[in-house]
Amino acid sequence: xxxxxxxxxxxxxxxxxxxxxxxxxxxxxxxxxxxxxxxxxxxxxxxxxxxxxxxxxxxxxxxxxxxxxxxxxxxxxxxxxxxxxxxxxxxxxxxxxxxxxxxxxxxxxxxxxxxxxxxxxxxxxxxxxxxxxxxxxxxxxxxxxxxxxxxxxxxxxxxxxxxxxxxxxxxxxxxxxxxxxxxxxxxxxxxxxxxxxxxxxxxxxxxxxxxxxxxxxxxxxxxxxxxxxxxxxxxxxxxxxxxxxxxxxxxxxxxxxxxxxxxxxxxxxxxxxxxxxxxxxxxxxxxxxxxxxxxxxxxxxxxxxxxxxxxxxxxxxxxxxxxxxxxxxxxxxxxxxxxxxxxxxxxxxxxxxxxxxxxxxxxxxxxxxxxxxxxxxxxxxxxxxxxxxxxxxxxxxxxxxxxxxxxxxxxxxxxxxxxxxxxxxxxxxxxxxxxxxxxxxxxxxxxxxxxxxxxxxxxxxxxxxxxxxxxxxxxxxxxxxxxxxxxxxxxxxxxxxxxxxxxxxxxxxxxxxxxxxxxxxxxxxxxxxxxxxxxxxxxxxxxxxxxxxxxxxxxxxxxxxxxxxxxxxxxxxxxxxxxxxxxxxx
Amino acid sequence: xxxxxxxxxxxxxxxxxxxxxxxxxxxxxxxxxxxxxxxxxxxxxxxxxxxxxxxxxxxxxxxxxxxxxxxxxxxxxxxxxxxxxxxxxxxxxxxxxxxxxxxxxxxxxxxxxxxxxxxxxxxxxxxxxxxxxxxxxxxxxxxxxxxxxxxxxxxxxxxxxxxxxxxxxxxxxxxxxxxxxxxxxx
Numbered sequence: 001x002x003x004x005x006x007x008x009x010x011x012x013x014x015x016x017x018x019x020x021x022x023x024x025x026x027x028x029x030x031x032x033x034x035x036x037x038x039x040x041x042x043x044x045x046x047x048x049x050x051x052x053x054x055x056x057x058x059x060x061x062x063x064x065x066x067x068x069x070x071x072x073x074x075x076x077x078x079x080x081x082x083x084x085x086x087x088x089x090x091x092x093x094x095x096x097x098x099x100x101x102x103x104x105x106x107x108x109x110x111x112x113x114x115x116x117x118x119x120x121x122x123x124x125x126x127x128x129x130x131x132x133x134x135x136x137x138x139x140x141x142x143x144x145x146x147x148x149x150x151x152x153x154x155x156x157x158x159x160x161x162x163x164x165x166x167x168x169x170x171x172x173x174x175x176x177x178x179x180x181x182x183x184x185x186x187x188x189x190x191x192x193x194x195x196x197x198x199x200x201x202x203x204x205x206x207x208x209x210x211x212x213x214x215x216x217x218x219x220x221x222x223x224x225x226x227x228x229x230x231x232x233x234x235x236x237x238x239x240x241x242x243x244x245x246x247x248x249x250x251x252x253x254x255x256x257x258x259x260x261x262x263x264x265x266x267x268x269x270x271x272x273x274x275x276x277x278x279x280x281x282x283x284x285x286x287x288x289x290x291x292x293x294x295x296x297x298x299x300x301x302x303x304x305x306x307x308x309x310x311x312x313x314x315x316x317x318x319x320x321x322x323x324x325x326x327x328x329x330x331x332x333x334x335x336x337x338x339x340x341x342x343x344x345x346x347x348x349x350x351x352x353x354x355x356x357x358x359x360x361x362x363x364x365x366x367x368x369x370x371x372x373x374x375x376x377x378x379x380x381x382x383x384x385x386x387x388x389x390x391x392x393x394x395x396x397x398x399x400x401x402x403x404x405x406x407x408x409x410x411x412x413x414x415x416x417x418x419x420x421x422x423x424x425x426x427x428x429x430x431x432x433x434x435x436x437x438x439x440x441x442x443x444x445x446x447x448x449x450x451x452x453x454x455x456x457x458x459x460x461x462x463x464x465x466x467x468x469x470x471x472x473x474x475x476x477x478x479x480x481x482x483x484x485x486x487x488x489x490x491x492x493x494x495x496x497x498x499x500x501x502x503x504x505x506x507x508x509x510x511x512x513x514x515x516x517x518x519x520x521x522x523x524x525x526x527x528x529x530x531x532x533x534x535x536x537x538x539x540x541x542x543x544x545x546x547x548x549x550x551x552x553x554x555x556x557x558x559x560x561x562x563x564x565x566x567x568x569x570x571x572x573x574x575x576x577x578x579x580x581x582x583x584x585x586x
Numbered sequence: 587x588x589x590x591x592x593x594x595x596x597x598x599x600x601x602x603x604x605x606x607x608x609x610x611x612x613x614x615x616x617x618x619x620x621x622x623x624x625x626x627x628x629x630x631x632x633x634x635x636x637x638x639x640x641x642x643x644x645x646x647x648x649x650x651x652x653x654x655x656x657x658x659x660x661x662x663x664x665x666x667x668x669x670x671x672x673x674x675x676x677x678x679x680x681x682x683x684x685x686x687x688x689x690x691x692x693x694x695x696x697x698x699x700x701x702x703x704x705x706x707x708x709x710x711x712x713x714x715x716x717x718x719x720x721x722x723x724x725x726x727x728x729x730x731x732x733x734x735x736x737x738x739x740x741x742x743x744x745x746x747x748x749x750x751x752x753x754x755x756x757x758x759x760x761x762x763x764x765x766x767x768x769x770x771x772x
Contacts, residue, residue, distance in 0.1 A: 175771035195768060223771060228703040230771040285701045291669040293662060332651040332713060334699045337658035337665070345655055379652075545653070549646035 002058055002143035004150045005030035007047040009493055010433045010568050013119035015080045015089050015112045017051050022431045025568040034152045037579050041128035041161040042499040044154060045492055047078070048120040050105070050141050057104040058143040062122060062152075065136045071154075073137070074123040075099060078489065079475075080112050081466035083429060090428040092488045093462070093475040094121050111464070121489060124154060125269065132158040159582040163270070165498055166505035167439040168449035169216035170277070170420065171473060173456040175230055176220065179203055182456075182476035186483060195232065199483065201254050204232075205264040206484030207456070208275060210474055213268055214487060214495040215502075219279060219451075221328055226335030227285025234281035235312075237305065240289065244301040246308045253316075260318035274320030282306065282325050284336050284351075299358060306362035313369045322418075324394060325359055326374040327352075342398065344379040345545050349387050356391035372418065379544035381405070385412065394418040396451055399441075400556040404534040409446040420449030425490060427468030435490045436497040436571040437563050440524060443501055444517055444532045456485075497571055500578045507581050523573040525562045534559045600734060603763055608732050608740045610675045611759040615730050615744035618671050618681060618757040622664070624748030627685060627755040629660040630697055639713055640690070650713055665698050668757070672700060679761035680704040683746075685754065686725055692717050697755070703770035704760045706733060706741040710770070724756050738763040 007013055007030050012020045019029060030049060038044035050058055062073050076094035083090055089112060097120075106115035124137075137152040180187035180194055183203060187194040194200055204220070211218040222233020232255045236248035258264035262272040284290050287305035292298040313323065327340020338348040356373055363371055373391060377384050378398035385395070385408060395412055399421050402408065412419040421442060426434035438450045457471035463479065473494070474485035504516055514529075521527045537555035539547050600608055631654075638653035668681040680700040684707075687693045695714040699705065707718050720731045720743055730744045739762050746755035 175768060177766075177768040177771065180768070221772070224703045225772075226699045226703050226770075227701045228771055231767050233771070289669070290662075290701075291666050291673075293666070330651075331656055332654040333711065334696050335703075337656050337661035344652060347658075545655075548643070549648055549652065550643065553645075 001053065002141050002146060002148055003051045004139055004141040004148040005032060005049045005051065006034050006139070006150055007031070007049065008572060009045045009047065009496065010431075010572055011047065012091050012432055012489060013047050013049045013078070013117060015110075015115040015117055015119075017049070017117045020090055021088070022429060023433075023568045028569060032150060034150065036124070036152065037155040037157065038124070038126050039157050039159040039161050039499075039503050039582050040126050040130050040132070041163065042126060042503075043496060044124045044126065045496055046122055048122055048139055048150070049117050050120070051117045052105050052143060053116055055105060056143060057102065058141050059100050059102045060120065060139070060141050061100045062139040063099075063137060065138060068135055068137070070127045070130050071135060072125040073099075074125065075101065076121040076123075076487070077101070077107075078119040078121055079463065080110055080115075081428065081462060082464050083466045083468055085468055086429055088429070090466075091119050092428050092469060092490060094487045094489065094492070095480050096482070096486065121492060123492070126156055127269070128160050128163075130156055132156050157579070157582040159503060159585055161499050161503045162506050164502075165215055166502045167442045167498060168276070168420070169439060169494060169498055170219060170449055170451040171211045171216055171455040172219045172221070172451055172453050173207075174221045174454070176200075176204065176232060178456060183478045183483070185478050196251065203484060204255060205258060207474070208259055208264055209268055210485050210487060212265055212270060214491050215498045216495070217275060217277060219277065221279050222281045223283045223286065223328070224335070225329045225333035227283045227290065227329070229281045229283070229286050234286060235309070237287055240301070241292075241297045242300050242304070244287065244304060246305060246312070249312060257316070260313075260316070260321050262320070274318070276320070277322045277324060279326055280309075280323050283327060283329065283340075290336070299361070302358045303362045306359065310363055310367055310369050310371070314367065319368045319370065322370045322372045322394070324372050324374040325355065326376070327355075328376075341376050342378040343375070343384060346380055346383050346543065349380075349384065352384075352388055353391060356388070376422065377401075379547065382540065383544070389415065392417075395420070397421045397447070399423050400552055400560075402445070403556050403559045404536045404540065406445075406533045413446070413448070418449070419447045420451055421445070421447050422451035422453055424453050424470055425455065425473050427470045428466070428490070429468055431566055431568045432489060432493055433568050433570050434566045435494045437566055439494065439498050439501050440520065440574070441532060441563070443505060444521060444529055493571075500571075500575050503582065504574075504578045507585070510585065511581070519577055520574050523577055524570050525566065527562050531562065532559055604734060604740055607677065607761055607763065608734070608742065610677070611679060611740055611742040611761060612730060612732060614671050614674045614679070614681060614759040615742040615757060617674065618759065619730070619744045619746065621671065622667060622683070622746045622755070622757060624746045624752070624754040626660050626664055627683060627697065627746060628748060630656050630664060632657060636687070639687070654713060661698065665700070668698055668700060671757075671759070675761065677761055678702050678765055679759060682708070682758040682760065684721060684756050684758060686717075687714060690714070694718060694721055702765070704762060705758060706736050706739045706760055707758065721756060725753050728753055
């Protein structure tokens, strides 16, 4: 006998007919009928679970009844990852499937012993120009001549989620060598030609597309801690000293051209748009060789090449992207003598001042190309905010230190700086709602973006020996014959929360922002907005190189404690509130 | 003469391209032994950083890395010398600086790496590691040693002396037959 049930997005099904332990909450579970609501320009999502007690085949379909206009259904099979840390199965990777979907239980390739339930993630896409109405759909599973149906009602409110997100969700990665490992079907076929092939650049663009489609952006750092630059991340240089110049743009332009003019996003639901931010390949060894550091040749090489880059970008019309001068190196990796990333020793500040001077010299004052000087700040953040005012204008802040600087975001924004914060994705063994804390926290704090520091590191065997996904929000599709990444449950939930939050923030047009943040905090984790900040600790008056990691953790506990365990239905309550406001505004 | 003999013996089993590469790297390593100032090497990493290197705090696993610091004047000057040395080769190579650790004879640490991010010995992100037998040999004998343990890689290790005549460091002149342009871009 086959059965079809549904569960809210925050309750992940397990492969045996239940809900995974971290997501269980009283009064919520599987249902036989769904009533949903959503705003336009966004998604409404849920899980479907096909359950059968005996092994066998089934067929699943989900279709709107009557005229659904431009609404679309996206169906994904959920992969159950055997997770080494607790020996349990968690669904996370989402494999796109066509309808009708025909398979059997246990699902052959997932190899879950005694599996009795297969979960599916459903996205219902509501375009911005959809007609506000109540729509009806039906999911049906058929097996052994019997069927089980699940009716779905979707109320579409007139409210439209703004296309610009209130929090820019950024997804970081390093280099491209992992692409060859993650896509053996492609890299194996192409061999040495892989890293210059169209397939390679299509893969890179596919990563940008998947994050863009999930209301985010993607960063790939293109150089190492000692200054080695990947050839696809930088134009080719020739000569030295006053004769150093750019000799070849071809790989760089193949990589970035479609991203800077937006054509890489043709055919996406969010439309063609240039990527808003990108790392430059600039580091202490590129474009100027460190052998000349402190000498006229260093300045000449730096200024000449960066000037050439500005001219190239301007001539191409690439003016929609912020080009980031960013130093990622740390002295602990022995490439250079100062920390570019997460500065702990204030003595390192003078290098930033010098590069600020060089950058200024390289750029015409009236350039339409947007260059920014980015610093990922942690220990020495407070000092850097002061000393590097007017030099660094993009700040990616460590969550712990920023938590005791409540005036900083407004102060930085007030002087025109970009300010984001960073952390990493929660693992699958935590309640899946945990990932919603980052967009909400950023919004409560008044920052404009959040960086997941690494999102492409799914580990050597994410399928059968999963490390939990603390460095992954997408998975390589190679295993399923897909030449690109596939999304995760956590990425979908982050996207949906970002949409809700963007709409919520938009309601500030008719309701005071303070009320909105207070309501959201209360509903989310029973706090007030003030409780999302820490008091400035005494250690902040000591030089940061004297702080220990333990002390830092201790002093930031008050604000972090309420975020340690997020209730599975925490975001559901916020979402209900957003929908209530959407309904009031119709 | 003894050094030349040892190097020559070690070169015999190498294939043609590797042999040429080894010869070039050996030349660089030989020059490095003269040009690299051991006293300056000893001034690079601060005593405080060395002190933290071996402290173990289960609550703060990053303490050693967080407190790693160098005297930038000595580091930068030395790095420039190493870059210049690497340019003696007609192919991309790095000259890395390694040092023993006082009180820890079974450990060694890389102190300066360079732009091709090449090393036959450094496991990424290690502040220190177990002593490499060939490095121990260099530190004890003052003889240059050619290492080709990893297929396609050649490293020539050479001693670095301070003004007292003590061997206080060593250089690794290193290259790879086929460079991987994407490796270590992270």
